[in-house]
Amino acid sequence: MKKKIKIGIPRAFLYYRHHILWKNFFEKLNCQIVLSPDTNKEIIALGKDYSIDESCLSSKVYMGHVAYLIDKCDYVLIPRISDYGKDEKVCIKFSGLYDIVKNTFPNLKILNYNIEISTHHKEAYEFFKMGLKITKNPIKIIRAYYHAHKKEKKYNQELMQCQANNLKNNKLKILIIAHPYNIYDKYIGYPITKFFKENNIDIIYADRLDKKIAIEYSKELSETLYWTYSKEIIGAINYYQEAVDGIIFLTAFPCGPDSLVNELLIRKIKNVPITNIIIDESSAEAGLQTRLESFIDIIEGRKNNHE
Amino acid sequence: MNKKITFPHIGNYYIPISYLISKATRQEVIVPPPITKKTINLGSKYSPDYVCVPFKYNLGNFIESLELGADTIFQAGGGCRYGYYAELQEQILKDLGYHFEFVNFIKNNHVSLINIYKYVKKINPKINIITYSYYLFNTFLMIIIMDKLGKYPRENMGFEVNKDSFINIEKDFLNSLKGHINPLKLIKIYFKYKKRYRKCPINKPQDHLKIGIVGELYSIMEPYTSSNIERKLASRGIEVKRFTTFTYLLLIKQFNLKRLLRKGKKYLKYHLGADATESVVLSQELAKKGFDGIVHIKSFGCTPEISAMPIMAEVSKDYHIPIIYFSFDSNDSEVAVETRIEAFYDMIVAKKEQK
Incomplete structure (x- = not known):
């Protein structure tokens, strides 16, 4: 049997926003997910070693999680987000994330997608491109994305419902x-x-x-x-x-x-x-x-x- | 309607900015007093703790101008956090009890010339699109001339024979811009001072030291923030080169970004945002051109430049070029900057002699 591709996901930054999407997408594509553990003292120490003193704590945590994942998986998922359209920017840290990680860990194999609506890099298309690195079957990728997208929507709705009850x-x-x-x-x-x-x-x-x-x-x-x-x-x-x-x-x-x-x-x-x-x-x-x-x-x- | 308009300082660019405002609106312009220790103390007293330094300088400028009687504030900027300064500054000044009108020309994270026109038309109904364009043209011409003439003294100031000769010419030049102006006169001024600069005696050796300055725009263009680091370097007999000017930011940058990314594809796949892409790619260019060192300056906590720093470290490693990083906050001592420059200078001299 073919060995499953291991995909590392750092438990920081966009993980908390998109973890359902990522998990379902990669599992549908027959990948194994390697998740870094909850942030602890070791990860903070690792993160401090690999980042500039002045960077924000959240990004130090991120670097720590990425450093933890080295040698534990085939690819690490590092998305790059620039904007969600006109007047819908995100913190500039997210636009540089890919290049920072790439230059700090030169030997790391990175799986990445880039969302920049102002230049027509949309989520679905970018996931499709990313999926081609894992499998050659386009239909499988499209199905995986829509499956994951639906799951994410449902999960978010449940959370909102739960909060409304509270x-x-x-x-x-x-x-x-x-x-x-x-x-x-x-x-x-x-x-x-x-x-x-x-x-x-x-x-x-x-x-x-x-x-x-x-x-x-x-x-x-x-x-x-x-x-x-x-x-x-x-x-x-x-x-x-x-x-x-x-x-x-x-x-x-x-x-x-x-x-x-x-x-x-x-x-x-x-x-x-x-x-x-x-x-x-x-x-x-x-x-x-x-x-x-x-x-x-x-x-x-x-x-x-x-x- | 009598307004007294003010705006934040940035280097010597207060001359073209105040020209444009006074001509277009036909109102009185209050140029904020030159930045001093008092400005930054005022600014940082009322700012959030860990906001970047330009915010504090801007706020200090506004308070000082309001004390002088200004009642309208113009703010514009864009890129990173700069685009959001205006709203918080307005709130802080209001909480302090000042009465003023705050006009923000930032739209979609860029300075919008059309928005400026719409606002100007309200105050000064006589203006039309042709006169406005004429003033705008003069302003841009003035900026271009200032930047073009700024280049030569930076490269040669360290080798001057008579002390302060370059500074004196610069003073005369800036004064000549303050009078009545038309495009022909501006071009005459340009050639006149270009000649004067060239005639200024210098003693430049063949293998002099060359240093490039990259980094965040406000720290680079406002000498007070960086304890006038350019002059400090130049006075040691170093040729200083920098790229970030108003001309670059307003006119060239938007056409240059794709080219930069192509040049720096060894290090970058995407834009880092604001001026960080320039910092990385230009350091690589400078290293290829055989510069002796790079000075990277930014204000404390500048997110895009922090993204650039680990990548610049790779550039430094690959091309064996020394890079020194400066991070300026509201209470830096000038001596500390001096000491670090001295050490950096000794290092690049020793490195040059080894070759």
Whole structure:
């Protein structure tokens, strides 16, 4: 029997956005997926070794995951995203990701696709091109892509439904405004979500909202914002403002888009308690805990006053 | 309608910018006071902590101009984070209690000349598309002349016989641009000062040191940010070359990108965004041309340039060319820059002697 191709997927950045799509696509094409583990101290250390000091923590985590995957698979998937059309850019880090990895690890075999709607590089076409590297059967690729795409849509809808149900109960609710690759990361976001779960507080995730609705709502807060990923998460603020008791901004140091967007929002939003948490690679959990505890005290007191 | 218009500083380009604004709108223009320590202190006091330095300088410029009585602010830019500066700056200044009108000419991440025209037409109904184009033409001509004349002194300043001779000519040249201007006069000025530069006595040895400067645009074009690194290098007897100018950014860049990618295909498959592609490909070009070293400057946290740095390290390895990286923040000491340049200078001199 032919050996299966092993495809490495770093558990960072776009993994949290597209993991269902990637998993189903490659499994349909008879590939084996090698996933890097949850972010841990070792991976952070690896990432620091392979990146420039000034890069943001999220990208250091990414480099750590890529470094972990060397020699464990045939290909590593490194997508490159430039824009989703006019006025729909993404952080510039994503446009350079492929070339950074290529130059940092010259011997790494990379599988990549490039989304740049402004020059007509669309997702379906790019996946088709990528699929040709794995199999020669075009029909198989098209079927795999549509299968994966459908699965992803269904999964996202389930998440949104789940969140909508959560809104109905009477517990304290906190909205976390953070990029998915920060909030779901074991090292960056997990201590915070764990803390809230232990204290019986419901978390509303900013990215679990229909993207089109989020982008519509984001225009009310910021007119000239052109980063799609930021639009998708800040839209949640206006959407959930009535339902939540507090908002947390979670950022990895020194995130470019967040440095401007979060500051603007903190200045604009007046009627909900807000805290801004910045995580870097030497953050201590104890300090974080104290800040979160006092934040909970504030929102609890506020809620009791209202009732 | 009487407005007092202001805009952020960038190098000497305040001359063409204020020319365009004053001619097109027929309103008073308040040029912000030259950047000093006070500007950056004001700017960084009210800015978010880890935003890049140009934001802080811009904000400092605005505050200083508002104190002088300006009531309209023009902001334009594009590329990376620059395109989003305007909205936050407006909010910060409003929170500080200033009253002003904030006009943002950035559309779809680019400066839109049509948007400028639409706005100008509102303030100054007498203007029509022909006069506007005429002023625009003069402005671009002025920028091109400034950039063309800027090249020669950079390359030869380090070898001047009489001290400060180049700086004095530059001062005269900039002053001559401030008066009344038409295209013919501009061309006359260009040839006059070109001649004066050429006549300036220099003592240039055959095998002098050559250094190229690449990096982020604001740090390169605004000398105060980088503690005037160009002059510091030149004063040690080095020929300095840089590519990033207004002419390049506004007129040439959009036609040049594909060519750059072709040239640098050994290192790059895609654009890195903003000026990072240039940083990589031009360092490769400079290395091929036999330059002795490359100085890479950027402001702290500049995302595109951070993407370029690991790739430039590969260029440095392949072509054996030394690269020094500078990252400027709001409170850098000039001495630290001086020391690092000194060390870099010693290194390239030693390397040259080895050959």
